[in-house]
Amino acid sequence: MSSFDVVVIGSGPGGYVAAIRCAQLGMKTAIIEKYSTLGGTCLNVGCIPSKALLASSHHFQEIQHFADHGIEVSGEVKVNLEKMIARKQAVVDQTSGGVKFLMDKNNITVFEGLGSFESATTIKVTKNDGSSETIEAKNTIIATGSKPSSLPFISIDKERVITSTEALKLKEVPKHLIIIGGGVIGLELGQVYLRLGSQVSVVEFADRVLPTMDGAVSKEITKVLKKAGMKFYTSHKVQGVERNGDVVIVKAENAKGEIITLEGDYSLVSVGRRPYTDGLNAEKAGVKLTERGQIEVNDHLQTTASNIYAIGDVVRGAMLAHKAEEEGVLVAEQLAGQKPHIDYNLIPGVVYTWPEVAAVGKTEEQLKAEGKEYKVGQFPFKALGRARASADTDGFVKILADKVTDEILGMHIVGARAADLIAEAVVAMEFRASAEDITRMSHAHPTFAEAIKEAALAATENRALHV
Incomplete structure (x- = not known):
């Protein structure tokens, strides 16, 4: 042996x-x-x-x-x-x-x-x-x-009612892809097929997509994806999923108790793992x-x-x-x-849509629930020279800092290269940096990273320079 x-x-x-x-x-x-x-x-x-x-x-x-x-x-x-x-x-x-x-x-x-x-x-x-x-x-x-994961009443046949595994190897671009679950996987794969020409509908039980992330982040990515043509049905509880040949029928109940019916040729079940x-x-x-x-x-x-x-x-x-x-x-x-x-609080989370979404630390909702006094600094990418030059102006950087000590408590980004930019927040928070600490550090111009410095300036006595 x-x-x-x-x-x-x-x-x-x-x-x-x-x-x-x-x-x-x-x-x-x-x-x-x-x-x-x-x-x-x-x-x-x-x-x-x-x-x-x-x-x-x-x-x-x-x-x-x-x-x-x-x-x-x-x-x-x-x-x-x-x-x-x-x-x-x-x-x-x-x-x-x-x-x-x-x-x-x-x-x-x-x-x-x-x-x-x-x-x-x-x-x-x-x-x-x-x-x-x-x-x-x-x-x-x-x-x-x-x-x-799935829901007890959904029969995943791996042909028309699929998981992320099957969605990665489809033989055709869906005409109408109905996604059950507005989390990371649903939004990422939804954007893939939206770009390729699919009509994409997202049914989410919570009142917003990416429900565990900061509310401002959820609102922004929803706005961007809606503009691109993705449809959202939040606060909708799926009641049933049926397949009739090449047609998948999804029924869901909204907050008013009304039943909606969506018909597509594929349904992606992405309700977690x-x-x-x-x-x-x-x-x-x-x-x-x-x-x-x-x-x-x-x-x-x-x-x-x-x-x-x-x-x-x-x-x-x-x-x-x-x-x-x-x-x-x-x-x-x-x-x-x-x-x-x-430090599990410093494990970043990323959504690889475009614009990307990235976050680390506390959300504003969490700080409110904890009764923590905090301040907010936010800076839009549309005010950034590099973002305009690259035609990537959607999104923002949002910094949450302790109201008294100025220590950074959380950073939330929607924008180009957010997945890479969030590493700056992780390093700063690992060393217990304040928002002012970031304002004192030189950020190369023109870069997307400048938005982090500007957000830190906004959190420090509303000192942002370019808005």
């Missing part, structure tokens, strides 16, 4: 990063992956392929406005969805192959098959051909991730699950079995790839006797 210091179950961003860090710290490490490719949901059917399609569809949208820049394109511009999907898959394959390279580079043993506990220290790996082998693990890190522990046999190892199906962990991400840890989507907290990575590193360093720390 092969024996390892650490065995990681699951090769997503949390799992493979945990394995690399364990190997770097001198531990004999193995990783178990049930699928034939490494990288988990993120690399194969999540973050990477969706960003590839977002990029391709963005190019298609931009080329239609080249004339505004004095670039004349003759002939009809067409979408070749088959080629677009093929490019997406090539990006996925290259990225997954990169993870395999990293496993080899760090001398990490890879087992392909379903990993399930026989005991707290032994794991059975069942391969696709039915054969199996058992390995021994001094410590185990569970990183089995999540799967798309659930922790994935199927086949793990956690109980055999003494690992307890919560009522929500998550693996129960303490502040050190240790499960109810002292030598077994869990990270990422399968435990509490935001289901974000970079959150899982941080947790993977934390567990590895703890096993090596170090004392790492994660």
